[in-house]
Amino acid sequence: MSPVRPGTIGFLGAGQMAEAMARGFVKAGLCKPEDITAYDPWDVRRQVFEEFGAKAVTTNGEVVRASETVFVSVKPNYVSTVLEETSGDLSPDQLIVSIAAGVPLEKIEAAACKSSKVPCVRVMPNTPCLVGAAACAYAAGKHVSEANGKRVEELFGAIGVIRKVPENLLDAVTGLSGSGPAYVYLAIEAMADGGVAAGLPRDVALPLAAQTVMGAAKMVLETGQHPGALKDNVCSPGGTTIAGVRALEKNGVRSAFIEGVNAAADRAREMSRM
Numbered sequence: 001m002s003p004v005r006p007g008t009i010g011f012l013g014a015g016q017m018a019e020a021m022a023r024g025f026v027k028a029g030l031c032k033p034e035d036i037t038a039y040d041p042w043d044v045r046r047q048v049f050e051e052f053g054a055k056a057v058t059t060n061g062e063v064v065r066a067s068e069t070v071f072v073s074v075k076p077n078y079v080s081t082v083l084e085e086t087s088g089d090l091s092p093d094q095l096i097v098s099i100a101a102g103v104p105l106e107k108i109e110a111a112a113c114k115s116s117k118v119p120c121v122r123v124m125p126n127t128p129c130l131v132g133a134a135a136c137a138y139a140a141g142k143h144v145s146e147a148n149g150k151r152v153e154e155l156f157g158a159i160g161v162i163r164k165v166p167e168n169l170l171d172a173v174t175g176l177s178g179s180g181p182a183y184v185y186l187a188i189e190a191m192a193d194g195g196v197a198a199g200l201p202r203d204v205a206l207p208l209a210a211q212t213v214m215g216a217a218k219m220v221l222e223t224g225q226h227p228g229a230l231k232d233n234v235c236s237p238g239g240t241t242i243a244g245v246r247a248l249e250k251n252g253v254r255s256a257f258i259e260g261v262n263a264a265a266d267r268a269r270e271m272s273r274m
């Protein structure tokens with residue numbers, strides 16, 4: 001089987017996540033806008049793709065015929081429909097990348113491999129694909145070659161980090177990093193609200209909150225120190241931070257995040273049984 005060549009990328013469904021990936025790939029220099037083809041039933045979404053120079057077409061079939069890597073970026077309940085609709089045009093030289101939460105590879109392959117053994121992978125990306133800071137994981141289907149796996153790692157490695165995991169861990173990945181940006185946005189918004197409550201103007205509080213989250217994340221990633229040790233370094237004895245940490249702990253901050261990740265992972269598992 002020949003390796004999938006870089007260059008042509010298609011999106012079945014041109015929604016939020018497709019746009020974040022497409023713009024991320026272009027920004028990373030991985031492809032040119034004109035190498036991207038997308039279909040969405042919604043005119044506005046097709047226009048978004050056209051506006052940044054990608055080709056917006058009027059059927060999923062045209063996307064598949066134009067693309068070596070085909071992203072399935074519809075909502076989970078449409079994955080089988082779009083793959084069955086286009087399976088006659090899919091070949092073993094292409095690569096199908098489903099990003100749908102809670103849709104098992106078995107189901108993806110059953111729909112995509114009606115005419116031939118098409119390599120299929122499941123990736124769980126997140127919206128920071130748009131800014132080159134994605135946290136992603138993938139699992140490979142049964143027709144996936146080493147070259148196909150390398151292609152997935154090249155694509156997502158250009159816009160963030162990607163790890164290979166066994167498929168049964170993808171629901172947990174969905175609960176953590178797939179859904180995670182939303183939890184962090186809540187935290188940033190709430191920290192900014194706290195700053196406003198403490199007297200800061202909103203336009204000062206919000207960038208300070210966002211930069212604090214980014215700086216703390218970089219400290220974890222770049223120093224390799226445990227977050228508990230980094231937290232201890234901020235807490236001067238009898239000082240301000242430990243007073244803040246105490247109030248957060250009293251309000252169940254850790255438990256809230258743990259329960260949030262697990263509720264989302266449970267929902268992904270529930271979706272995979274549908």
Ligand SMILES: NC(=O)C1=CN([C@@H]2O[C@H](COP(=O)(O)OP(=O)(O)OC[C@H]3O[C@@H](n4cnc5c(N)ncnc54)[C@H](OP(=O)(O)O)[C@@H]3O)[C@@H](O)[C@H]2O)C=CC1
Pocket residue numbers: 012013014015016017018039040041042045060073074075076078081082099100101124125126127178179
């Ligand atoms: N948003 C995120 O952060 C993440 C999303 N995902 C996954 O990505 C997928 C897309 O999510 P998201 O981008 O948020 O959703 P969106 O609703 O923004 O995008 C999906 C798009 O597909 C369109 N669509 C519907 N039917 C078809 C069809 N038959 N052919 C082509 N396109 C169609 C939808 O149109 P219409 O609205 O008219 O139905 C919509 O514009 C989901 O499966 C989700 O699980 C994965 C990781 C993160």
Ligand SMILES: O=C(O)[C@@H]1CCC=N1
Pocket residue numbers: 101174178179
């Ligand atoms: O909310 C969702 O279902 C999708 C999957 C992960 C992030 N967004």
